[in-house]
Amino acid sequence: MLHNTLLFDLDGTLIDQFSAIHKSINHVQKELGIELSSFDQVKAAVGGSIRLTLKRLFDDTDLESTLPLFVEHFESIMMDEVFILPDVETFLAEARARDIQMAVFTNKIGEHARATLEHLNLSQYFETVLGAEDTAYRKPDPRFTEHILNSINADLKDCCLIGDSPFDWETGQAVEMPVYLLATGTHTLDALREATGSDHIYSNFSALSQHYFSDKVCHYGTQ
Template sequence: MQYILFDLDGTLIDHFTTIHKSVAYAQRELGLVESDYPTVRATVGGSVPITLSKLCGEANVAAAEPLFRKHFAEIIFDDVFTLPGAEWLLQELKARGDKLGVFTNKYAGDTRSVLAHLGLDQWLDVIIGTGEPECPYRKPDPLFTAYALEQMDCASDEAIMIGDSPYDLAAAEAGCLTCHLVATGSHSAEQLSEHLVADHVHQDLFELAEKVFGLRSTLSAN
């Protein structure tokens, strides 16, 4: 058995359009200049407050966050989809007996709702998000990684972290986990290779599946 933790946004799902629309809504309500889609996408991963601090200014986060969350809740399922290979990979890993978890800075309630909406929750043993009383942490806080390992019931040397950003790498390093990153989210392969050795950076989930888990799909990443 392997213990595998997956990030969510940019790793298993694409929720960037919904996030962009919610950021733009908050900016309009506050009379701020709206950020374009590429700018928003590049800031995702560190948590909503960090994204908003970069896009709205630190002084506006307190006002922007409730506006963002209100609009996000209204359109949460409108523009979300599973990334190519995600459903197949989770199913294959679960079938061979691995223990699978999602480990994300997205609110835990939103995470569970989106995973259920997309049908991905059926292959997951553990779903770990932020914003709950028992888990007031965010990546890359070492306490958040320790909490994830506790929920997975494994030691750090037994776990693998799969993500799409330096935040995921930092969270893995905080708990001494092996980390692999995919260039399907907020950063390109070239950008990720600045933080991690090249053979731990993969173009997509299909490439990761073959190189890391020895799984080959007949599906096309296109």
């Protein structure tokens, strides 16, 4: 039995926008005259929100000075090299064909998330897209989860979350919502297992699809 509603994380789950994030971080570092971070260093620092990423990479630098520099540059290049991750569209189309309600639930700045999904022609699949700055909350705060469920009139017991990080796992655990994790973002399969102990971790959407849409699998009660 499938869930009535699927909530999706965005970066590292549905899309890859790490190139623009890396270039924008480097732009801020150049402006401040400090050493540039490598792509891998930036990717490892992503998670939680851009505010947390900047804090991890800039240490004692004032967030109120680095954030505007990042946002201004990111908005000028955010569609450069962004792409949909493999098998995402196939999964979304299958879920829509089964009348499953879908929404995006991300710590990415909401305006950026909505613009990116529109650019990639993925907005058609989602009833709403909720991100950072849209409310005072972020994942894994239960109030953020409550807000999106109320906005789409969804019942918690009929929902699950699909994401790529321990933040997504913690979000589900906080409200006892099932979570399926994908090793398509900042964490490997082993890293996700070590961080969460979950039995529901998949290498990609193809692997998840084979499990999730199987008629032999009951998903309710999955944690």
